[in-house]
Amino acid sequence: MVRRPRCGFGLASVSTLATAYVALSTYLTYTPSHGTRTLGLFVRAANAPAGGAGGGSGSSGGTQACGWAYQCPQESPCCTEYGQCSAGVACLSGCNPQGSYGQGYCAPVPACQSNNYTFADSSRIQQNGTAWNGDATQFDFTLDTLDGSKPAIVANDELVLTLTQNGGGTKVSTTRSVLYGTISASIKTVGAAGVVTAFITMSGVKDEIDIEWTTNNTDTWDSNWFWQGDVGNYDHGATEQAKNRDEQYHVYTIDWTPSQLSWAVDGNTVRTIQKANQTNQRFPQTPSRVQFSVWPAGISSSPQGTIDWAGGMINWQDPTYLAQGKAFKAHVQWVDIQCYSGSDFNLPFVQDNSSSSSNSSSSSSRLRERAELWPRAQNVNSYIYGTNNSAGQIGVMGSNAGTIINSAYSTGQNMIISNGKTQGVKQGIGSGALADTVVGNWWQRQNTGVHVGIIIAGCLITLFLIVCVCTLWARRHRSRKTRASQATILAAAAGPRAGGSAGTTSSSATLSKSRNGPPGGDTVPLVQHDNRSFYADSAKNYSGYSLPGSRAPAYDRLRDEQYLGGGGGGGGGMAGRGTPPPPVPMVPKQYSDFGGGGGGRRNAPYGGPGGAGTGSARGGPPPRQQQQQQQGGRGVYPPRQYGGSRPPPGQQPNYPGSYGPGYGGRI
Structure with a gap:
């Protein structure tokens, strides 16, 4: 929060000046003796x-x-x-x-x-x-x-x-x-x-x-x-x-x-x-x-x-x-x-x-x-x-x-x-x-009322100028603090990618295992990211996989699958696009192996085999989702909001009217 500067003076000061002037003028004029x-x-x-x-x-x-x-x-x-x-x-x-x-x-x-x-x-x-x-x-x-x-x-x-x-x-x-x-x-x-x-x-x-x-x-x-x-x-x-x-x-x-x-x-x-x-x-x-x-x-x-x-x-x-x-x-x-x-x-x-x-x-x-x-x-x-x-x-x-x-x-x-x-x-x-x-001659010809009016007007103009100066100073100070805050956020976000340094405090928290987390008792870092650094991050790193089992909003999920699914094969993905994809947060390295398709890692633990244009962007459901499906649970992969239930074995999922195999490009 930016503290507003305390500067300027109130109308009471103007009134005091005017009252003092009137009193002095009255004294000197009314009582010449x-x-x-x-x-x-x-x-x-x-x-x-x-x-x-x-x-x-x-x-x-x-x-x-x-x-x-x-x-x-x-x-x-x-x-x-x-x-x-x-x-x-x-x-x-x-x-x-x-x-x-x-x-x-x-x-x-x-x-x-x-x-x-x-x-x-x-x-x-x-x-x-x-x-x-x-x-x-x-x-x-x-x-x-x-x-x-x-x-x-x-x-x-x-x-x-x-x-x-x-x-x-x-x-x-x-x-x-x-x-x-x-x-x-x-x-x-x-x-x-x-x-x-x-x-x-x-x-x-x-x-x-x-x-x-x-x-x-x-x-x-x-x-x-x-x-x-x-x-x-x-x-x-x-x-x-x-x-x-x-x-x-x-x-x-x-x-x-x-x-x-x-x-x-x-x-x-x-x-x-x-x-x-x-x-x-x-x-x-x-x-x-x-x-x-x-x-x-x-x-x-x-x-x-x-x-x-x-x-x-x-x-x-x-x-x-x-x-x-x-x-x-x-x-x-x-x-x-x-x-x-x-x-x-x-x-x-x-x-x-x-x-x-x-x-x-x-x-x-x-x-x-x-x-x-x-x-x-x-x-x-x-x-x-x-x-x-x-x-x-x-x-x-x-x-x-x-x-x-x-x-x-x-x-x-x-x-x-x-x-x-x-x-x-x-x-x-x-x-x-x-x-x-010349000014003195003109001033002397004016009566006390004119003198008081001019002095009050001068005080009000001075007050206005002081308020303007203070306002400009406050805005400039607030802008400087905002830039400093942004620089701090960018520095914190860039630290993990660079491997960090001794004495640098990580900006990540620890995500303990939970019913929505990956199986096993391992704890994983939860990336904290600020929207203001998205575009700065994306210019250098386009790894954008979500955490396994995360419940991202529909728009974010579609964005990830559209821009980050296919790799270097015919599945599309980043290949041939003239503009970089929207930025997404960095994720730990162990989750960068989850993806499949041409851009994913071969032999991915949860994905299908990568190939030229035949791989799935996400490879397959994560273990927890597979377990729920095998047990007749409520989990459905891919989610129903994307247009369908799980496809038969050996068949690629097909999202109506929007995406083709591999989720790499529009139909």
Whole structure:
């Protein structure tokens, strides 16, 4: 028996791989702050602190948040927008230079480009935030947070922002930052108490401009702004009007220049503030990403002031929530960004990556000097942070520096990691070299569902190939064993004919005398033979006499008499035949003398005298048969199934219609 090989792996392994991948993707995408349970998406209220649209301002696990009061260590030098220290993606847009280890550790920020964005599909949205590598030519938006229900981010040519009871909400950010300009979007909001829909700008140092919709009053919205996260006396907000905002699309606009900031709805300006009128001219003036989000403010983990500002606790049995498949949804039809290029925008310029290539303590001062020497460039590729002035305002320069990283160890000081030179930085969040390939670019554009499907398909294909290989191996192994078995049988069968050898075990058994055996007490060998060796045996030996008194089937007996009866005389037998007879087993030599006729031995003990064509194939009945006949027993020779009873003395047996005298040939 061939034992089947134990190889391959089960579907449970595929399921385990898929489950692990989904869990990892969910963790990295849903919790960009790596531990913050609530999204903390831009809490803005008269009594709510400034924060961030994608996470709380504090870090998880009780670790001190980086920022004004605490800078990150050199081994994890970049301060994320969520107040945590890391490297890689943490050093890209959203990196807070004031909480980072030092000057230039936040990577250059992709600069503003005027464009109108629509949502025919999700191909321009980077849906795996940890794979983002800073290449703004590849993607227009990043999916910073996806609701735990894993909804489609784009549907019916719209950006869809979803919130479910246990999902946490959704947030999307532009890959390029705006440093002054006009930003408009056509939006239909959520109109439920406790749910916040937000359209804002946010910089790495927490400069912020807000349009937010709260409460179940569907005719109002809030405008607000912050300088570097300073909430002041909570006096920056105002309430504006927009009828049926949860059922109708309205166009909301932020118009931001170096000297003033205004808000508009459907083309009508509803509010304006002047930089000159602010204390110490504290006014948003750093590169900011545009962000859209829906998040839960009316939940038990939120501060009471935030719950009150949002209109109370969320009703998860709200008719609108149930009608939309147990989900609150906001819709964005399009986004239009026009970068500011007025004459009052005097942006210093820094050539290439000079600001991020030096670890010298004097790099900050050199950066300031070079910025003053270079005129403002008309084609700025990126923005770079400088140092704070006496009023606490951080400097910003334009540059043609690159914005792409290639490793989770990358920082603004060491963006392209080569030869493992990480400069002592620990692995952070982040992108790898895969992002720089065609396959990597395509992969990054796919959502988590596509990733899981591809991985499962790959596992199934691998399983199929393994099963095929194992099956082929088993068949080959079985074939080898069969051939080996046949060779053993042939060798055993050939041994007695060759006389055997010492140490060779005979394949014959001993046949003791019995009522069917030959007379006398002698024991004779009983040949054991395998059908698979018949033809091999017959090619060398045509001796085919049966044992005396054996009760062979009719077909075998006829075959023996037809092919092996007559010898070299006229009785036929083998003479004149063009093909060899069918093979039969070898018999011991003492039984080869039983046959008669021309091919038999003369003076055979049981046969008639041999002659030219007159001899019988078997010569006569064996002694036991003769004894039975003489005693009137039941034995008849030849057997009655061959067509008759024993012929009279001296007459050859005649089988009707088939065989003639000597049994050597057909009539």
